[in-house]
Amino acid sequence: MNIAMMTAQTNLIPQPSGLQQASLSDASFARALTLIRGRLGNCSNQWRRSFITSILYRRGAVCALTDFDGYLSHLERLPTDDPEWQQMLHELTVHDTWFFRHQPSLTCLHELLATHFSHLDSLMLWSVGCAYGEETWSLAITVDQALRSQNRLIPWQIVGSDLSTVCLRKARSGIYQRAQLKNIDQHVRNVYFQPVNDDQVKLAGDLAHHACFTRVDITDNTAPYQAAMHVVYCQNTLIYFGPAEKSRALDNLAAALVPGGILLVAPGEAHGWSHQSMRRIETENRNVALFQRTY
Numbered sequence: 001m002n003i004a005m006m007t008a009q010t011n012l013i014p015q016p017s018g019l020q021q022a023s024l025s026d027a028s029f030a031r032a033l034t035l036i037r038g039r040l041g042n043c044s045n046q047w048r049r050s051f052i053t054s055i056l057y058r059r060g061a062v063c064a065l066t067d068f069d070g071y072l073s074h075l076e077r078l079p080t081d082d083p084e085w086q087q088m089l090h091e092l093t094v095h096d097t098w099f100f101r102h103q104p105s106l107t108c109l110h111e112l113l114a115t116h117f118s119h120l121d122s123l124m125l126w127s128v129g130c131a132y133g134e135e136t137w138s139l140a141i142t143v144d145q146a147l148r149s150q151n152r153l154i155p156w157q158i159v160g161s162d163l164s165t166v167c168l169r170k171a172r173s174g175i176y177q178r179a180q181l182k183n184i185d186q187h188v189r190n191v192y193f194q195p196v197n198d199d200q201v202k203l204a205g206d207l208a209h210h211a212c213f214t215r216v217d218i219t220d221n222t223a224p225y226q227a228a229m230h231v232v233y234c235q236n237t238l239i240y241f242g243p244a245e246k247s248r249a250l251d252n253l254a255a256a257l258v259p260g261g262i263l264l265v266a267p268g269e270a271h272g273w274s275h276q277s278m279r280r281i282e283t284e285n286r287n288v289a290l291f292q293r294t295y
């Protein structure tokens, strides 16, 4: 679901009487922005006024607070890890995702594991902005298939991270609607998913030992990982950032790589970015964007 779709949907929700979005003062909106940026960092650059306003009105109504500033005061009193803050942040961000979303990048990873990374005796991967986890599990399946096809029994681990703790809870459960698998190859469905009930499936046993999920804000000033990852995979997340946040996030992703490690982003997402220790790798596949850490 994109921002426009989310905004349209939220506008369908009736506002409680007395709350008039149109009459929101510039001062109240500025107070909201200052509060959100103070607690959540600069990630709010991506949000439009009408979008932020409608979400805050809605959250205020859910909390039975009758005016916008009352809801802001309520937020101010709560710690940032309070469920209300986390739900608000979740509703302010876009989480659309699906299994095997960008096949060219996954094929590229499969090939890298057979060539560039064939000498490794362990492997660490990071799935950045993983939303509800479909991306992380798709990567895990790809790695498992690649290593099995090479008869390589090496230890490997994938970290899925996101800003939203609401997303991460679902990602950790590994439980999805059966309908979400409809475009997945039958063999992959049989091997990697097991039924929970008529409507739901769960990632099958072994794979869960290789994946963990954690909250990371990739626009933070402090890089969360230092030279720890062989592969960093980041797709459809940087497009929502302003230029400064995007550049800081990419620098953080570069810092997370071991020398020789690979950053895989969606085409165009790192446009205009350069980094002293990273070089762009040209591939025949124009649908992927690859960078290698050189030292």
Ligand SMILES: C[S@@+](CC[C@H](N)C(=O)[O-])C[C@H]1O[C@@H](n2cnc3c(N)ncnc32)[C@H](O)[C@@H]1O
Residues within 6 Å of the ligand: 043, 093, 094, 095, 096, 097, 098, 101, 128, 129, 130, 131, 132, 135, 161, 162, 163, 164, 167, 216, 217, 218, 219, 234, 235, 236, 237
């Ligand atoms: C559109 S989803 C993309 C999901 C997945 N990567 C894919 O391509 O299907 C973008 C995700 O990035 C997360 N996100 C947004 N800002 C972030 C930040 N500053 N740090 C980490 N994750 C962030 C959102 O919460 C959301 O789940």
